Amino acid sequence: AWLEMGGRFTFSDDSHGIAQVATNYKRNLDYLESLGVKEVYTFERGPVEGVNGDAKATLREKGVSLATFRENFK
Structure with a gap:
């Protein structure tokens, strides 16, 4: 049911x-x-936005295939 509703896992x-x-x-x-x-x-850190000391990092969602995750986990 979770997948059918567009649910994601981390x-x-x-x-x-x-x-x-x-x-x-x-x-x-x-x-x-x-x-x-x-x-x-x-999450993947995006480019820093802003200048003059008010810069803030942004975060983006990033999908990683289970195969890639498994391979990098070894």
């Missing part, structure tokens, strides 16, 4: 120490693929 990590970082990412990737999810989303 990855997060609730680790409690460096030894647990990304512990379940492979299982999560497998699960998302089983649901038919093709992409996960992240």
